[in-house]
Amino acid sequence: MKPYRINELASKYVEYDMIQTYTELPAFPDPRLRLLHAVLNEHEALASKSELYTLVVSLVQLGMDTHDLIDTEDTRRTEMEMRSRQLKVLAGDYFSSRFYQLLSQAGQIAMVSKISAAVCEVNRLKMDLYIKMQRSQLKAEEYLTKLTALKSEMFQLFTDLMEGAFVKLWPEMLQEVSRCETVLAEMERFDSSPRFYQSWAYWHVMQEGTPEEQQSLAKQPEQSYVYDLLGKYELQSKLVSKLKSAADRLRQTAAKLESEPLKEVIQDMADSFLEKMSARIRA
Known part of the structure; x- marks a missing residue:
């Protein structure tokens, strides 16, 4: 390789x-x-x-x-x-x-066209997400799913070029890698009140929180209040669970591959996601 x-x-x-x-x-x-x-x-x-x-x-x-x-x-x-x-x-x-x-x-003129079409689709997905965010129509899991799709869309264009088992396994691996990246990025948003706004944690509280908490979030609360919400709703542990599940699915998909070098690359990738998560929790 x-x-x-x-x-x-x-x-x-x-x-x-x-x-x-x-x-x-x-x-x-x-x-x-x-x-x-x-x-x-x-x-x-x-x-x-x-x-x-x-x-x-x-x-x-x-x-x-x-x-x-x-x-x-x-x-x-x-x-x-x-x-x-x-x-x-x-x-x-x-x-x-x-x-x-x-x-x-x-x-590689044909690839120019493929990438340009993928960019257009990414922009369409972004507009769909932004409109729902502006209208406060998002559920937390839907938000995470849409962000994962945004991360993976540019890379999905290669599915048509894949052969054999990769026709099915490539989208599966890409999905889980993108989800791991998304979850890690959402965990990093805990530390900043401005970045907490319209994050996965924000949408979770807007979905599950009290009317008073929902109203407070709309006004960009102090960081201390954000930390209180993180503890009350166990937001970090919920994302940890989502990351572990995605990393496990990535390993399971990698196990279906015939190439040992490729298996090693993907296993190392799953381990790296979990190591970054652990470092984040210890910090």
């Missing part, structure tokens, strides 16, 4: 001094990329393109994730905040545009 070096390849497009100085980028979608790279290498017809395809998807996903960080509220901003916002716009556009160039240079 070819070594995974997508982070290294992507760094030439991502690590610019001005971006690193004046703004922050979202987390690199490493688990999904590792999975994609490993699975593509199991296909004789796709192995030679595994690095190219994984690299361009990493840039497109990073571009979309960067645009998601842009503050759209109509408020006054400091010069530093304005610069950070402008750089997010430009950086997201830049990352997204590079995949056209990379694929065109490689003569």
Whole structure:
């Protein structure tokens, strides 16, 4: 199996001094990329393109994730905040545009069309989610399911290229890896009252909490109040259970694979999710 070096390849497009100085980028979608790279290498017809395809998807996903960080509220901003916002716009556009160039240079015009269609579908899913959030029509589990779908959608386009058992196993593995990423990200939102707003925990309390608690959440409460809710509704333990279940399903799917190297990659991925969860709990 070819070594995974997508982070290294992507760094030439991502690590610019001005971006690193004046703004922050979202987390690199490493688990999904590792999975994609490993699975593509199991296909004789796709192995030679595994690095190219994984690299361009990493840039497109990073571009979309960067645009998601842009503050759209109509408020006054400091010069530093304005610069950070402008750089997010430009950086997201830049990352997204590079995949056209990379694929065109490689003569992969058909893949340009596939990725463009996937971007459109991701945007459609986002709009559906945002509308439901604005109307307060979401249940907590529905929110988690929709976020998982958003993370996996860009990678689903490769299903049509898969062969044999991977036609069924690829979507299953992608689903569980994306869900693990989603749950871990939701756990990180516990520590910030602004980030708690419209998180999985927020929707859980809006679904199960008292009218007084629901009203308080709408006003962005103090962090101490958020911690009280975390304890009362055992929100961390609920997410821990969801992560363990997703990691177990990922292992079970990996066990169906014939390739031992691929099994090892996926088992290590499941272990890594659980280690990050444990580190989060200890912190």
